[in-house]
Amino acid sequence: xxYSDTSIVATSPFLSLENVRKTYPGxxxxxxxxxxxxxxxxxxxxxxxxxxxxxxxxxxxxxxxPDSGTxxxxxxxxxxxxxxxxxxxxxxxxxxxxxxxxNLDVAANIFFGREPxxxxxxxxxxxxxxxxxxxxxxxxxxxxxSADTQVATLSLAxxxxxxxxxxxxxxxxxxxxxxPTSSLPLAETDKLLDVIKALKADGISVIFxxxxxxxxxxxxxxxxxxxxxxxxxTLGKHDIGHDQMVKLMIGRMLKEREKASEAARAPGAVAxxxxxxxxxxxxxxxxxxxxxxGEILGLAGLVGSGRTELARVFFGxxxxxxxxxxxxxxxxxxxxxxxxxxxxxxxxxEDRKLTGIxxxxxxxxxxxxxxxxxxxxxxxxxxxxxxxxxxxxKKDLGIKAPSVQTRTGTxxxxxxxxxxxxxxxxxxxxxxxxxxPTRGIxxxxxxxxxxxxxxxxxxxxxxxxISSDMEEVIGVSDRIAVMHEGQISGILDKDRFSQENVLLLxxxxxxx
Amino acid sequence: xxxxxxxLLILILVVGAIVAIINPRFLLPINLANTSNxxxxxxxxxxxxxxxxxxxxxxLSVGSVVALLGTLFIDFIAVRxxxxxxxxxxxxxxxxxxxxxxxxxxxxxKLQPFVVTLCGLLIYRGVARFYTADGTAxxxxxxxxxxxxxxxxxxxxxxxxxFIALIVISIVMWVxxxxxVFGRYLYAIGKNEEAAKYSGIRxxxxxxxxxxxxxxxxxxxAIYFAMYTRSISPASHGQFYELYAIAAxxxxxxxxxxxxxxxxxxxxxxxxxxxxxxxxxxLGIPSSLNFAVMGGVILIGVLVDQQWGxxxxxxxxxxxTRKSAAGAAAE
Numbered sequence: 001x002x003y004s005d006t007s008i009v010a011t012s013p014f015l016s017l018e019n020v021r022k023t024y025p026g027x028x029x030x031x032x033x034x035x036x037x038x039x040x041x042x043x044x045x046x047x048x049x050x051x052x053x054x055x056x057x058x059x060x061x062x063x064x065x066p067d068s069g070t071x072x073x074x075x076x077x078x079x080x081x082x083x084x085x086x087x088x089x090x091x092x093x094x095x096x097x098x099x100x101x102x103n104l105d106v107a108a109n110i111f112f113g114r115e116p117x118x119x120x121x122x123x124x125x126x127x128x129x130x131x132x133x134x135x136x137x138x139x140x141x142x143x144x145x146s147a148d149t150q151v152a153t154l155s156l157a158x159x160x161x162x163x164x165x166x167x168x169x170x171x172x173x174x175x176x177x178x179x180p181t182s183s184l185p186l187a188e189t190d191k192l193l194d195v196i197k198a199l200k201a202d203g204i205s206v207i208f209x210x211x212x213x214x215x216x217x218x219x220x221x222x223x224x225x226x227x228x229x230x231x232x233x234t235l236g237k238h239d240i241g242h243d244q245m246v247k248l249m250i251g252r253m254l255k256e257r258e259k260a261s262e263a264a265r266a267p268g269a270v271a272x273x274x275x276x277x278x279x280x281x282x283x284x285x286x287x288x289x290x291x292x293x294g295e296i297l298g299l300a301g302l303v304g305s306g307r308t309e310l311a312r313v314f315f316g317x318x319x320x321x322x323x324x325x326x327x328x329x330x331x332x333x334x335x336x337x338x339x340x341x342x343x344x345x346x347x348x349x350e351d352r353k354l355t356g357i358x359x360x361x362x363x364x365x366x367x368x369x370x371x372x373x374x375x376x377x378x379x380x381x382x383x384x385x386x387x388x389x390x391x392x393x394k395k396d397l398g399i400k401a402p403s404v405q406t407r408t409g410t411x412x413x414x415x416x417x418x419x420x421x422x423x424x425x426x427x428x429x430x431x432x433x434x435x436x437p438t439r440g441i442x443x444x445x446x447x448x449x450x451x452x453x454x455x456x457x458x459x460x461x462x463x464x465x466i467s468s469d470m471e472e473v474i475g476v477s478d479r480i481a482v483m484h485e486g487q488i489s490g491i492l493d494k495d496r497f498s499q500e501n502v503l504l505l506x507x508x509x510x511x512x
Numbered sequence: 513x514x515x516x517x518x519x520l521l522i523l524i525l526v527v528g529a530i531v532a533i534i535n536p537r538f539l540l541p542i543n544l545a546n547t548s549n550x551x552x553x554x555x556x557x558x559x560x561x562x563x564x565x566x567x568x569x570x571x572l573s574v575g576s577v578v579a580l581l582g583t584l585f586i587d588f589i590a591v592r593x594x595x596x597x598x599x600x601x602x603x604x605x606x607x608x609x610x611x612x613x614x615x616x617x618x619x620x621x622k623l624q625p626f627v628v629t630l631c632g633l634l635i636y637r638g639v640a641r642f643y644t645a646d647g648t649a650x651x652x653x654x655x656x657x658x659x660x661x662x663x664x665x666x667x668x669x670x671x672x673x674x675f676i677a678l679i680v681i682s683i684v685m686w687v688x689x690x691x692x693v694f695g696r697y698l699y700a701i702g703k704n705e706e707a708a709k710y711s712g713i714r715x716x717x718x719x720x721x722x723x724x725x726x727x728x729x730x731x732x733x734a735i736y737f738a739m740y741t742r743s744i745s746p747a748s749h750g751q752f753y754e755l756y757a758i759a760a761x762x763x764x765x766x767x768x769x770x771x772x773x774x775x776x777x778x779x780x781x782x783x784x785x786x787x788x789x790x791x792x793x794x795l796g797i798p799s800s801l802n803f804a805v806m807g808g809v810i811l812i813g814v815l816v817d818q819q820w821g822x823x824x825x826x827x828x829x830x831x832x833t834r835k836s837a838a839g840a841a842a843e
Contacts, residue, residue: 315710317709317710336709336714337709337710337711337712338712338713338714340712341711341712342712347710349710354704354706354707355706355707355709355710356707356710357707358700358703358704358707358708358711359703359704360703360704360771361699361700361703365696365700366711369696369700369708369711369712369713370711370712370713372693372696372697373693376692376693379692379693379694380687380691380692380693381691381692381693381696423711
């Protein structure tokens with residue numbers, strides 16, 4: 001195809017949104033948002049979690065209907081897009097979570113469900129033709145692997161190339177990449193950015209959503225910044241810079257927000273210490289971190305920066321590939337979560353329903369589970385001891401349920417989280433690790449959980465809180481450690497707390 | 513006793529009543545004693561299987577283990593002249609070792625239970641046949657072990673001692689499964705192994721223990737089966753027994769995904785299976801249809817149970833909707 005006439009086409013945008021508004025019960029997700037994408041243009045789309053990026057993507061994909069506004073694709077105006085209209089007009093998505101069949105080869109993935117068939121009643125797949133169809137697509141994305149490679153053997157960046165080739169196979173004119181680099185090592189990221197440039201050269205538009213601002217800086221022609229569902233600003237090619245983006249993302253008034261904080265606490269002794277710990281996710285990047293008694297240490301960072309992986313090592317779920325752990329100054333060897341529990345190191349995991357509690361068991365059974373031998377006589381479970389422990393936690397934590405025999409699966413998210421907390425509070429925690437403790441929890445329960453963490457710290461427990469919620473990290477922590485690509489990029493004391501500093505460290509820059 | 517178990521018990525009684533009406537010989541003491549003997553033998557086997565299934569695993573090798581350990585037991589006492597109590601203990605230890613090996617391969621080397629125990633099924637059968645050079649293991653003419661025979665194949669007050677053994681084992685295992693710390697761990701792992709691990713349970717050890725229990729109970733039933741048949745041709749002895757055990761558990765309300773089922777359930781499942789076998793004999797149904805009848809009944813049983821679950825869920829939802837609608841109207 002010949003794209004020599006792009007200069008003429010470039011005058012009219014491929015996609016434009018005007019005054020798009022979308023509300024959910026109680027929340028305005030997008031408010032009067034407008035933007036346009038010209039052919040062959042790479043748009044960087046940035047914004048904090050909850051700024052409205054995913055709502056925008058859902059509208060473009062035809063999954064959600066906007067309340068008002070106009071979407072014009074290729075000259076045709078729509079009130080809303082259906083999934084078919086979105087696909088039909090050449091909008092393709094490459095999601096953060098790849099949708100590939102790892103057990104099939106590259107060609108089969110790209111043309112899945114649309115395989116060329118041989119003539120005849122058996123409708124066999126025409127392998128030869130499939131290969132000739134796939135080859136040019138792979139060439140366009142600069143793939144260094146062949147069409148019959150099994151997807152499972154490819155690296156993440158290569159798998160993303162397959163996804164992009166899939167998008168090209170439906171003759172996409174706009175490819176939307178959602179956080180494509182968040183799980184890629186640096187070398188692989190370069191390859192992906194090259195693919196984006198190749199798409200651009202072919203006249204295909206790209207919307208590149210990323211938290212990694214320096215990558216946005218490198219490829220974007222224009223940057224659109226979202227904040228609280230509104231267009232915070234647009235930066236042209238020459239204005240794109242790291243600081244400008246951050247400023248737009250968090251808003252000026254939040255910049256020097258004064259914290260109504262209590263007097264700085266005297267730090268306690270180091271409870272849990274990581275010495276050059278290497279997690280399986282980032283084996284080449286040792287982590288040093290001290291969690292002190294009586295403090296809440298916030299662990300901030302972008303999704304995929306290695307925070308959860310670090311917590312898994314601290315809790316004995318994954319073993320460290322190197323380095324050493326210390327508890328109260330003594331070496332600590334953890335072969336399993338059971339070892340961590342025996343030492344008083346507890347984890348409230350990120351995924352409550354899969355790992356936090358057993359939904360089919362009752363509140364009492366969940367709370368007694370980690371400490372069941374203490375609720376048993378001659379290894380027979382004592383229901384009365386179990387009920388007594390659970391009743392106490394139910395009362396202390398204000399778990400709302402008809403009784404402690406209620407199945408935890410029927411409780412609300414906040415109450416389930418309290419059950420997870422209750423099972424650890426019923427034993428004596430030394431180190432309490434909480435991974436996104438308030439995700440998916442209503443505001444009332446959130447405040448209660450903050451109160452509990454503070455009470456634990458006041459009682460001398462070392463509290464490590466992983467959180468992606470900036471307000472939460474700044475509002476609750478005594479110190480903040482920030483992770484960037486598997487390493488601690490910096491530790492902030494209370495006098496240097498600001499959203500800007502956390503965000504700068506999270507993208508690997510030095511704070512002010 | 514749960515509603516599920518009660519339903520199964522009623523089914524057993526209804527089928528029994530129908531068979532008794534058509535053929536009164538069903539209630540003859542000799543028939544009841546024979547059937548309860550078989551219930552005892554298969555019941556012990558099925559309890560072992562149940563402990564594995566509750567963790568979400570499966571043990572396919574039990575039929576072959578019954579053949580191998582049965583052959584060894586008879587060989588030890590009849591040919592090698594070993595004291596029977598010693599041979600008895602030795603066989604149980606061998607059963608435990610087999611269970612330990614399976615559990616270790618599954619938890620430490622992360623092999624799938626189906627694969628490990630399928631290989632066991634093939635290996636133990638082969639070893640048993642090789643051990644006797646494809647011959648038959650049996651007692652010499654006139655060879656007697658009065659105490660052993662009384663305990664395994666004898667009767668007390670007309671009740672087969674194998675059935676009494678099942679009752680004793682059931683009571684013990686009921687306590688283990690439904691009252692002990694270990695039993696709670698088994699259910700927790702079956703429901704959600706990850707969450708159990710995150711609660712500090714050493715899940716690997718618990719799962720291995722389940723396979724060891726299964727191995728020991730299988731070994732015990734192997735001795736009972738050996739003393740019941742008194743001669744063993746390793747090529748066919750115990751064939752399909754793993755399927756009887758799995759079927760009993762499934763009929764008794766166990767989910768093959770783990771975390772569901774009760775001890776009473778698996779016992780009732782065994783009773784129903786043996787009742788069906790008996791029914792085939794007594795009602796003059798061609799014995800070639802034996803498996804077909806069993807398969808049909810299990811399929812219907814599972815289907816009814818599953819549909820009942822769907823029905824109940826729907827009723828709960830309708831109730832909840834009504835309640836909230838009534839509540840809204842009241843406001």
